[in-house]
Every structure is written in C-alpha cells, then in structure tokens.
Amino acid sequence: MNDSSFSSPSSGGRALVLGGGGSTGNAWLLGVVGGLAEAGLDVAAADLLIGTSAGATTAVQLAASSPAALLDAVLAPMPPRARPDAGAPASDSRTADPRAGAGVRSVADNMARTAGIIAASSDAADMRRRMGAEAFDLDADGSQAARWRATVASRLPTLDWPERRMLIPAVDAATGEAVVFDRDSGVDLADAVAASCSSGFAYRIGDRRFIDGGYRRNENADLASGYGRVLVLSPFGGRTRHPLAWRMQLDAQVEDLRAAGSAVETVRPGEEFDRMIGPRAMDPSLRPDAARIGRAQGLALAPHLAAFWA
Template sequence: MTRKAVVLGSGGVAGIAWQSGVLARLADHGLDLREADLIVGTSAGAVVGAQLAAGLDPRDLYSRRLTPVEGEPVPKTSMLALFRLIRAAGTAKDGRQFGVRMGRFALGAATASEEERRSQVRRWLGDLRDWPAGRLVITAVDAVSGEPAFFDADSGVDLLDAVCASTAGPGVRPPVTIKGRRYIDGGMRSPANVDLAAGYDRIVVLAPFTRGGRVLPSVRQQIDELSGGVRVALVSPDPRTWRAITARGGLLDPARAPQTAEAARSLNVADQVAAVWTT
C-alpha cells in the first residue's frame, strides 16, 4: 500500500497564511492532502498541520487568513538580537550546539509571557483543542539540551502546548514549559524536518523557507537524503509570494496575512503535486 506524508515547514504568521493559500489552491483542483497517512508540522506548519489533521477544509483555513486575528501583536526583535542569532548560527559546531545557543538566547530574551502566548495560539487554532485522529507529529527543540523533540498524540502533551513550543521563535516568542522542560521553535532543527517522513512513498512538502545553514540541513538536502523510490513534491514561494512574505513586517505581521494567502492561492502548483500525490 502506498503511504503518503505531508510536511509543513516554518515561516511565521506569513507561513501560516501561505500554506493555507497553497492548500486551498490544491483543494480547488481536487487534491485533498487531508488524506495523508502522516503530517509533520514545524512552527507555522504545526498550526496548519494540526488543523489539516483534524479534517478542516483547506478552503475554510484560507478564509480565516483573510481576516487578521485580533489582538495578535507584532513582535519587535532588536538588531542586537538578530546579530546574536546570526553569530550563534555561524559558530556552532553541530545542530545540538546550535539548539543550545538558540535556547540560551531565547531563555534570556524579553518576550510576552507563556500564558499570553497560549492565548494567541488558542485564537489561531480556533475550536481545535484535542489531538486529531490523523497521524500528526509536531517538532520542537529543548532549549537547554538542544535536542529535538517530536510530539504526537501519544506523548502525553497537550496539543496547545506542542503548537506553542513549535512556534516559539527565539527572541520573538517565549520558550514553552512542558513537563518541566523548556522548548523552542522546531525550525531550530531544520526549516521543515523532512527526514521525519522517511519511509513514506509519496511526500508533499510545503516549505515557506528552504535554506539551512552551516550546521542545519536545508529542505533540499533532507529530501536528497531520503531513501530510493520515494517521490517528493517540494512547493515553495514564487517571487511574488516571497515578496508578500518578506515585506516589512510581513513574516510576523498578521495584518499582511491576507495578501500572502491570496498570493499563495494563485500559485500554479496543482500539476506538480498531483504528479506525486495521485500516481
């Protein structure tokens, strides 16, 4: 039997909007990724992945992105904070050390409280409270050890906490406490964590960001390392959508989500995905 997986990568508020737009476009063409046997969600992809695994119609998700969530603040990260992030990325010897340094930075940063963050993510998830019936894996990184964490319905972790952890960008969102440990964004391991779909026959990857770093694998690198026989469709932003995502404040500004979602829904990606998903 052919086993199918969907991998949804990181990308901030804009990434949520972009993925919702792409999924709606695919649904317009009769491609329903809710049929996946596995959904892997990282950061923005954790939000969209939870909703997709719960069976929500992608076109409804798209409609939600056309109205910015009220009360969602735009985080302000200083240039000093950005410099520290870049320096940490440039000198870490491996992915675990990178995670430790990102975690240390995140633990010392001034951000909203964890409870404020949970309230924000509750608004993103809407009525979704419990782990969906579909197989869903949400990624995060331990802020102290730098080790990756993979949450699912059997982890004994609330869905809300898992999504909060996966979206806890260092210096932007607060690290999230789960069972006495602190966790940060799953994108600190990889932009999409495609390797978690190893063993599946057909994989669709929606990745707002695809580049890795000196010690972090890129999306393309992880795809190339999958074993033979797997078929993969990688969808990433075209120049128009990329401009919408990276415009001033676009990555984290909910007010720009409608423009990003609309640009994503106009992408001509159905044939590319159908060639993998339906054959």
Template sequence: MLLPVRGLVLGGGGITGVAWETGLLAGLSVAGVDLTRADLVVGTSAGSLVGAQILSDTPIRELYDVQLADPASGETGLRLGLSFLFRFIAASMVPGSEQRTARRLGRTALRAHAGPESQWVADFVKKRIGAPAWPESRLLVPAVDTETGELRQFDRQGDVPLVNAVAAGCAWPTLAPPITIGGRRYMDGGIRSPTNADLATGCDRVVVIAPITSALRRRQRISVQLAALGPGVRSAVVSPDRAAKRAIGRNVMDETRRPAAARAGFAQAASVATQVAAVWI
C-alpha cells in the same frame, strides 16, 4: 498492492506563512489535489498551526476564508527581533554541532522577556487552532530543548496537549517565551530546520510546502533532508513564487499582509498542481 504512505511537510514562516500555506492547500484542493488527507503531517513552527487546522473537522475552504478576513482594527502582528536573527545567523556559522548551536540560542531564549507562557498559548496558539485534541491522522510537531539543544517530537502518542505542543513548536526565541512541558522548556522547531523534512520517515511520497527555503547549514537544506529519507521516496517541494514573495513581504509576522499572502498561495496552486499531483496521486 499496498497503498503508498503519503507525508505532507509544512515549513515555518510566521503569520504570512500560515496564510500562504493555507491558500495554497485550498487552491490545490480546488485543482483536485487534496493534501489534507496525508498519512503524516510534519509541521514546523507556523506549519504546526496549519497542520493542526487542516487535520481538524474544519474544511480547508473555511480555513482559507479565515485568512482572507481583514485584520482587526489596530492588529498589526509582531515583529521578529533583528538582534536575535543576527545571533541566529552568527551561531549557525560557528563550527560545531547543531545541538551546540541550539544550546547557545536556547540561552538567549531563556534570558529574553517575551511575556508569560499562558498568554502565548491562549492568545496566539489556542485561538488559531481551536482544536482541543490531537487529530486522528498523525501530526508531528518538532521542538527544541532550550537547555540541551535536543530535538523533541510531539505527537498524539504522548500525554502533551495539542495546544501546548504547537505553542512549543512555534516559540521563536525573543518573539515568544519557551514553553514548559514535563519540566523542560522548549523553543521553535525551526531552530533545527525550516522544514524538518527528514522527520517524514516511513513515507513513500512527500510533498514539502516551505515558505522559507534558505538554510545556513547543509544538513538543514530541504534537498539533503529529503535525500536522507531514502532513494525510493518520491517528493515535490513548493515555495512562494515571485508574486507570493511580494505579497508576503519582509516581516512574516505582519497581520496586515495575511489576506494578500493567502490569495497569493491560492493563485499559485494552479501552476504547481500538476507537479504536486504527480507525486501525490
């Protein structure tokens, strides 16, 4: 009997999303459900950071402890620009293809002054994932071409360094600069979908951990994307409960809320462990 192929989908959600996902994964591990042993991890935006971390040699408990550490003095994180969020919502509601919408947002990303690429790669991404090479387990990092609006999927099969792929997958317009890879410039994979759960193709069982579940287009909805994987795929979706939402707050880039978000994820794990285990084990 063949073992099922298991996929873990880690959605976007900023700094607090990284913390909540890490706490949840650590709590599930304590409950006997180890999602870090997935055959495939699809990491969108912040989820790509978590994916790279959990597939490294660092134990999940250590990664959780890092999230619990108090932010450095004066470190408050970044703030998502409201002007771009309004443009994102407006562009997503205009009739037309998702690719056309992405091109509109890509033009905004290219015009923004979000600092040098090298600083984003080194200061925000590299110091968080540390890992210099792609993990042995398959990690898939989606990003979007700013010019064409096309999806690009980065993994270990290509020649793109892990840190550059994650930097591109996390490059939310106006917050971070588009990242240049192979002469093309890429932005956050969350532009296409908060989770990109439909990229977990070939998996028999899929667990989606999604700090953000709202979607402006039907095709971006988690339920629709999971259905696209096929009728025989067993799945579970976990999103922040009420306590976790309070801990995360409104600004997902707020470093000061990171420890509380991590603790909330860890605490929530106990209430979802049975649901997740039914799919995973």
C-alpha cells in the same frame, strides 16, 4: 518524545510536510492547500502531517477544518484592530503593531540575535544548545508562557490531537536535543504547537522548556522517512540561515528521503513572496496577499501534483 522513538512505515502512505514561516508563511501554506483543494486535490487528507513552527499551527488547522474555510478566513477583511497573526513564532512581535513598524523591528532584532549565535556555533547541535541557553534568559520567570499558550490556542480550531498521525517538532532548550511531539507524547496539543513556535523564549511544559522546532530543521521533512509520497510546502523556499555542511537545508532533506525510497515533491514560493519573509513575516496585513499567492500556486500545480499524489 525523542526522534528515535518514532518508527516510520517501510513503504507506502502519503505525508504532507508544512514548514515554518511566520504569519505570512501560515497564510501562504493555507493558500497553497486551499488552491489545490479548489482544483480537486485534497492533500490535507494525508496519512501523516508534519508541522514545524507556523507549520504546526497550519497542520492542526488543516486536520480540523476544510481548506476552503481556512482560506476564506485569511482572505476575509481584517477588523480595524489587527487580530492575532496566526502561525506567528513566539516573540514580542506577536503583540506589536507592525503598521507602526514595531513588529518588524522586533523580528529584525531577533534575526540579528540568532544570526550571531549561528555564526558562533561549531555545528547544529552546538547551535541548538546555544539557542536554548539564551532562550532561558529571555523568560527567566516563565511569565510569558501562559500568555503565549493562550495566543496559540486561540488560533487552533481544536485542542484535541487528531486520530491520524501528526508530528510536531521542537528542541529541548536545556540540552539542545530535538524532540517530536505526537498524540502519544502526553503533551497537550496547544502546548506542543506553542513549543514548536517558540523562537524567542523557552516555552515550559512541565519541568522542561522548549524552543522552536525550526532549530531542528525548518521543514523537518526527514521525519517522513518511510512514506511512499512526501509533499513538502516550504514558505521559506528551502532557504537556510545555517552552513550547508550542517545539512539542515531542504535540498539535503529531499536528497535523503529520495535515497531512502520516497518520492518527493516540493512547493516553494516565487520571488513575489520575498517581501513577506524575514522581518515582514509577522505582518498580519500581508496575510491576504500571501494567501492569494499560495492559492495561485496551488491552482497551477494541481494537475502535476495530482498524478504524484494519486
């Protein structure tokens, strides 16, 4: 389950990396992959899928459903009552009505809380330990875990791990140690995704508790080391809330991958997506627009990425 237990191929193979980004990030990811598929490029058929937080939800969705069907579902008119915002991290905002502003406030509060922890931390390992310790207190009796698992499971088209390789990162809340789930970890797929999306409380699996894989890195593209071609889709545009010296930012991950011999391409949203991240990332009413932005990017980038992916 630890990073060290995963070996990468020495060369070749294609990896698709799906970063975190909340509900709107999930929609943007599905839009990009859907747009690429519409243009004739099926990146969802990668040899390796790496999904973090909302990207973990996306990875499972893409492994089990067609990009076109997933994109159509995001673009379909929403019912009067907002459906669960797919890809959302664990926080009170998943049940709040963002149209009334409650979800936005909850996400903003969580961002302020975690910003304080980051500022007080000496390095990335210290930050992860501090995040984990506070996450224990947010769900001391573990009562939220069952509800959160049901919410996450409802977003997944399958509860079975795919045959091909899929990696889902999280962080051990007790130790701050990064962990990576796969089909051989002995963990249910829904639990792995729920843990990777748990940015609020510490999600329990057996005797251990876990927090959001984004606390390891938002994209975790470094887990694709050894693959010949790595395509990284980052809803946050490679941004990081952490000091650059910690090397958690996407540019550092790409630099390390290229130094190790991988060819890497990244796709990041443009400025029009800025209003859909941060406190608004949990607003389900923004999902169709986020998906349209992603689809347009996928269509535009397909000719360039086709040569890279071939």
